[in-house]
Structure formats: structure tokens, C-alpha cells
Amino acid sequence: MTETQSIAQPPPAPHIPVPQAEEVYRSVLEATELPRIIRVTDNLYAAAFSLMKLLPARYIIDRAEAAGVLTPGTPVIETSSGTFGLGLAMVCRLRGYPLTIVGDSAIDDDLRNRLQLLGARVELVEDHGAPGGIQGARLARIAELQQEFPESFVPGQYDNPANPAAYAMVGDLVTRTLGEVDCLVGPVGSGGSTCGLAASLRLRKPSLHLVGVDTHGSIIFGPAEGRRVLRGLGSSIIPGNVEHAAYDEVHWVSPAEAFHATHELYRENGLFMGPTSGASFQVASWWAQRNPYSTTLMVLPDEGYRYQSTVYSSSWLDESGIVPVANTDGPHVIEHPDEAGDTWSRLIWARRSYGSVTGRELPA
Template sequence: MTAPFAEVTAAEEIPKIIRLDRNLYAASFSLMKLIPARYILRRAVDDGRIGPETLIAETTSGTFGLALAMQAAQLGRRLVLVSDPAIDDRLYRRLTDLGAVVDRVRTKAAVGGYQRARLDRLAEVRTEHPDSFCPEQYSNPDNPRSYALVAELLVEALGQIDCLVGPVGSGGSMCGTVGFVRSLHPHCTAVGVDTQRSVLFGHPDGHRGLRGLGNSLLPANLNHRVFDQVHWCSEPVAYRATRELHQRHSLFKGPTSGAAYRVAHWWARNNPDAVTVVMLPDDGYRYQDTVYDDRWLQTAGHLSGRQPVEPEPRHDVRDASGEWTNFAWGRRSLDDVLAALR
């Protein structure tokens, strides 16, 4: 009898559910962005939006681009990724080896930084190629919709889920997963993890060294009313937590996962009767020369200073100071939160 084998992207998108502590579990992904990439592209092929000659074009400087490149290769479609100088050489080589064209913008837009400049360039690419399809991870409702898969796996594995902690970038993973979990467990607490000088939850826009979370623009897929609490983590906090996750649990992850782990570990410890799940989005291979290199951490100043053991509460989301801070969001819109501060 022939075994039913899945294609590589279908197999790779499934997270491992790992117990980290008595009441803390991880949904550990090798590449979480495969979930929306595969879902969006497959649906577009099925309904005819992507034809045999259609160019797929998107803006990204991270793992969504890798997920698209993997899926485009499986589908046999051309792919252009509009990126910026933040894309690292390891990722660039992997993308181009998969057949993607990487178009890097070199100058920031006056408002919106590189992300705005990338969107402008993306519009030009699509004008140059009328037969094109853009996955639009920031605004396509198929992004959060795709995470029904993750919610189903978590509920099936754990039953009760009292708190879900995860990084926020496009808004898809947390908003989608929490939304589906709450259809069965309405009480589930959602804790979003961001970084300083990201506009997602009210901070003023500015330089962010921590990649993989945060944003310079507000994505349409970010539903602020999902979140009960928001945490902002600095680079040193995230990097040290990433190493701790590896050293304590042998999980080789990136700093986005490290930031989420730091917050989830604190939450689980302070809520011992709650079943807490943390989303760990990607592996650490891109960071072997940085986060996993003690000399790099020391030279960059990420090992100096005391590591906070808990967040500093903030009463104003516009305050971007501090190494690790949090805010009681209370499932409100961004406008409601900002209006309450006036």
C-alpha cells in the first residue's frame, strides 16, 4: 500500500507542540509564514487569480519571502520580492537559489521608512507586469484565516488554552489563531509581543534593530481588539531570551521567538493555574553569526546592563522607553486606547 506523503511545504508548516514547563507549552515552527503563504497562493491558483504565466510579487525582508519562494518553487511560478538592505546575505542566497528575484530598495521614504518605499516599488513592479498577483500579507484576510489550522492543532493537543502569547508583525498569526481559539474558549487571554519604536500599538516610529516583529505602518490585518495585554521587548532582552531558550530547552530559534518566550515564561509563572501557549515562529539559522555569537553580542553592547526579570508597567502606550514594558490593552481599538490618554 502506498503511503500518503505530503508536499514539502504542507509538511513544514505544521508546528511541534512542546511542553516547556508545568503550564507552559510552545507551538514551535520551522517556518510559521508557510501557513499563510501556502494558503494564500493555493487559493489564488484554485480560483484562477494565479495563472500559468502570472508573476507573484510581494514586499518582505523576512521569512514571509522565504515561505513564498518555497511555495512558488513548488507551484512553478515566477516570484519577485521587494526588500531593503535589512535582508541578510544568508536569506538572500536562499531566496535566489529558489528562483526568486530580490529587488532591494536603497532609500527610505520620508514617511513610513523602508516599508513605505518597498510598497511604492512593489506598485511599480505590478504596473510593469499586468499579469501579477500580490499576496498582500498585511491586508489579505486569508492571512489570519489560514491560522485556523494552528488553532485546531492547539485545541486538539491541549484542550484548554487560557493564554496565547506571540509576536506581532502583520497581525495575521496572533489575530487569526486567537480568533479561532476563542470560538471555543472565549476567555483565552491574548498577549501581543512588539518592540520599541514600532507603530503597531502606539509607539512613535523609529529605528528597530529587532527584526521579525513590529512595523512602521499599521497593517489592516491587525485587529487591536484581540489583545488583552501588549509587551515591548528591546534587542538585549530578546537576544538573551533566545539564548536561554536554546540553553534550557534545546530550541534553536530566532530572536522573535526569544522575545515571545521571555513574555510567556513570565506570564505562565505569574498565572500558575493557566495553560499558556507561546508561538515560536522560526529557527535560528539566520542568526548564527549574531545572536548565537557571544563576541558579536558583547561588541554590540547587548550583554551589558542588568537583564530585567519582569516588565515595567506603562500607562501611556506612546512611551517607548525601557528594556521590557507592558500595557493593559483590554481588547480595545487603538483609537480607544489613545483617546483614553487625552
Template sequence: MSSTFSVPTSAPTLARLVGDTPVCWIGQPFTPPGRGFWAKLESANPGGLKDRPALHIVERARARGDLPPGAMIVESTSGTFGLGLALAGIVYGHPVTVVSDPGMETIVHRLLAAYGTRIDVVTRPHPVGGWQQARLDRVSELLTAHPRAYWPCQYDNPDNVDAYDGLAEELLSQLGGVDVLVCSVGTGGHSAGVAKTLRRHQGEMHLVGVDAVGSAIFGQPARTRLMRGLGSNIHPRNVAHGAFDEVHWVAPHEAVWACRTLAATHYTTGGWSVGAVTVVASWLARTLPPGTRIAAIFPDGPARYYTTIYDDAYCAEHDLRDRPPSDEPEEIKHPGEAEVTRWTRMVMR
């Protein structure tokens, strides 16, 4: 029997799984009736938010000739970008080596291995830059040993920023416009990229960054952090400091409360970044004028956090349970004014 059905090639089929993610309205109990914000659910991508930059960075590197056919990709990551690179490696036919540290969750480690990714784990933190700098030092060693290998350098690569044009366009289509954008900040890619495109289309737009207590990105001292996926011990060049109108720091117990409350009331939740962003976005929804269109980026879902945020024993060990944030953040005028230990706000301009 003849058929007109043709089998598609795997690469474009896989790549089409990324993007067109839904938005979800988040309201009570985080806000009074009639108030709330829109959450962009990037967990709907196969590996999360960073599928977008991983595919885009690899595609652009191949087009420029920076990434030869079949050459290895090497990158430092705590998890989500590694999952995106695993997808990009399969799509474009490149072996991937991810440099991580002992904090990588077991589920992420096993998924990366299942996707054919090699995981290189550093064993001790850098004395100044912590695990993040130790991973970067190991990347340098691997690049020396493999001269044809390509380093996406997600912290500094402008392609990371440009990768989020599509996400911004989706928000414009879904919401008709965004008055306030709330983003967690780690490498700085999605906050810079989404804000740049939104402002190009609609002019004024208020950008709110959400960082972790103990992160050095916005001038606080670097400390050991429980939260992964946001915050940094280094200063990524992709962080568009001048684009932010305000920044908030959130502590782990505040993010845990938000994640678990989201799960119980909205059947929508995620990791540290999702919890921290929810704390800030819900406060903005309570305090800004009614009708303000607030969009918050939820980078991932809950799966990789079953041994941390959603583990009662872990939360009890680190005193993270049943400690909701205050109704209002503390306020500082300059990062050198005080070392923050709980939800704190700083107006940038």
C-alpha cells in the same frame, strides 16, 4: 519486474511538509519548578511559520482567478514570508520576486536565490515609513511594470489571518485547550487567526501581543529597530487591535538573553520573535495561577540569526550581551504616556 509503487507529484508532497508542528515545554530557568509554558515550534515547517499563509494565500488567489497560471508573485518581506512564497511558487508553478532591503540576512538571500526567487533590494529607506515603506513603494512599481503579477499583500490580506486555522486546531488537539496565547506581532496575521479560531472553539481566551521597542503598531513612535520579524513602521490592517487583552514591548538585549538561554537550557531557540515571546510567556507562567495553559508561538529557528543574535561580535557592538530582562515589566496605561525603551506592558482591556 512490475511494481505497484507510483511516483507522487511534487506539489501535494511539498505542501504536506507544512503543519503538524510539535510543542515543547519551556520551564526552568525561566520559571520556578512546576511552572512553564508550551512553545509551538513553527521552525519544524520547511521555512518557518509563514509557510502556512504563503501556501494558503496563493491557493486562494488561484481559486479566485486573481493569480493567473504562471503569473509572477511580487511581495515585500524581510525574509520568512519570502521563504514561504518560494515554497508556494515551486508548489504551484509561479515565479516569485521578493522585494527586500540591505537588512536581509545573507543566508536568507542565498536560500531564496537557490529556490529560484528573484530578490529586488531597495537601496534607501523612505523618509517617514523607513525600509518597510520603501519596499512597498518598489512593489507598486513592479506591479505597474508587470500587470499580470499578483501581490499577496500580507499586511492587509484577510487570507493571511484565515491561514492559521490549522495551527489553532493543532494546539487544541495537542494541549486540550489554551487559556493564554502569546504571539509576536508584525503583519498581525497569526495572532488574529489563531486567536479567532481558539475563541470560536472555547470562548474565553486571553490574547497577549508581543511587539518590538521602536514599533508603531500599538501607538508608539516608529524608530530604527534592530529586531526583524516583529514590529512595524506602518499599521497593517490585519492587526486585530480589539482582540488583544494586553500588549508587551520587548527590547533587543532582552530577546537576545532569552534566545541564548533557551539554546543553552532547552536545545530550542530561534530569532528575535522567539526571544521576545519567551520573555513575556515566562513572566506569565511565573505570575498566573498554577495550571494555566499558556501557549506561545515560536515562528522560526536560529539559522538566519547566526550573524546577529548568535554572533558575539555583533552583540558586543550593539551592547546586547548579558543583559537579562528585569523580573517585572514596566507598566503604562496608554501608548502616549511614555516612549518605551525596555520590556513594558500595557493592559488593553
């Protein structure tokens, strides 16, 4: 090769800027507690949480510390068989509070292991037919432990107003991201997320339409208590944080319908979420399709990894006798909660009180 000859050189690689993080989070709590706002269809958006209950757990602990009722080393005792317990365990581990979780058989082995790895003591109770069902039994055990450890702190997710107040942060995020929201759809368990987020969003748009999603066997909106296969929403007690007069309509969905919607949410949108998210998607997608000029936001409370051996497992579904199936007819419109039956039902609640809708007083 002569000096005048040259070897062809590849063109220089284009400059690709490396994305920079907007901020460095101070802890995993801060990095995890808020949802991603995701556009699903033209007018349907998701507030998709990795672990929604982490937010109220952290907020309740913050408020207790600020009030001086929670000091270093104070035992924390709470009832939970799901994600509130997990969120609380993360907070207590990072801040050094010994934690006891009183739950039931809904705490699967994987969840129990995660709680214990975070240092929580897990105590399971059974339903002996007492008033309030399994949640009543859990609350009764909490009361016993409070007597045994009078210096302890009980977050009380069902009745603590700091639970719904925590979701003002989510309301601010939604408003900055989407502006006004016309309809909010979310599963109802403790009442914190739907009531708290609706209250925040209604500061900007008072006419916001709130749709609560419940399941058969729950007593929150009035039907007789029964067995709840679809856990994570609904309740065998009526939490104090459920503000009935905040809801414009209520839907009851069955496990088969919600499980199908959970699978559909993943298949069609890549959102790998839990069954309460599936229930929310089932109702929200129906509502958004029928109100194409309205902006609909659905709450998706947690990811699906906890449910890989159940809701996402064909063998578990077969053993449970559940065949996930779409309800293509939509909800059956009812006039009273007692008419909810065992398939998808819809009641126009119209921001009325529990008593005015059901004709009964709230249980003591």
C-alpha cells in the same frame, strides 16, 4: 570439543518495534508548515515552527488559485525581508510561479542566497525618509512593479485576510493536542499569527487572553517610529491584519532582553529558535509563572539557523554594542504606548481599539 559440549550463545536480542510514520507527506510544504506542540513547563507550551510564514504563504496561494486570479506562469510580487519571502519562494518554486521579492538590507547574504537558489529575483530598496519608513518604501516599489506588470499577483501579507485565516489549521491542532488554552502569547508583525490563532482558539474559549509582543521603534501599537534592531516583529506601518481590539495586553521588549531570552530558550530547553521566538518566550514564561493554574501557549515563529552569525554570535553582539541581559524585574506597567521607553514595558490593552488606547486615529 565433543558433540555433547556446546558453546554458550548470547540471549536473543529483544524485539524493538520500528516506529512507523503515521502518514507520508505529499510535499515539503505539508511536512513543514505546522508547528510542533512542546511542553516547556507544567503550564507553558510552545507552538514551535520551523518556518511559520510558510503556512500563510501556501494558504494565500491556494486561495488565489481557487479564485482564478493566479494561473500558471503568473508573476508573483511581494514585499518581505524575512521568512514570509522564504516561505513564498518555496511555494512558488514548487508550483512554477516566477517570484520577485522586494526587501531591504535586513535580507542577509545567506537568506538572499536561499531565495535566489529557489528562483526568486530579489530587489532591495532603501529608506529615504518617506512616510512608512522602510516598509513604506518597499510597498511603494511593489506599486511601481504592479504598474509595470499588470498581470502580476501580489499576496499582500499585511492586508490579505487569508493570512490570519491560515492559522485556523494551527488552532485545530492546538485544540486536538491541548484542549482549551487560557493565554496565547506571540510576536506581532503582520498580525496574521496572533490574530488568526486567537480567533480560532476563541471559538472554543472566548475568554482566551491574548498577549501581543512588540518591540521599541515599532508603530503597530502606537509609539513613535524609531530604529528597530530587533527585526521580525514590529513594523514601521500598521498592517490591516492587526486587529487591535483582539489584544488583552501588549508588551514591548528590547533587543538585549530578547536576545538573552533567545539564548536562554536554547540553553535551558534545547529550542534553537530565532529572536522573535526569544521575545515571545520572555513574555510567555513571565506570564505563565504568575498564572500557574492557566495553560499558556507561546508562538515560536522560526528556527535559529538564520541567526547563527548575528544573535548567536558574540562577536556580532560586541560589534553591535548589545549585551544580552535578563530583565529580572519584569515589565514596567504603563498607561499609554508613548510611555514604553526602551526596556520591557506592559500595557493592559483590554481589547480596545487603536484610537481609544492611543487617542489618535489610525494612520492612513
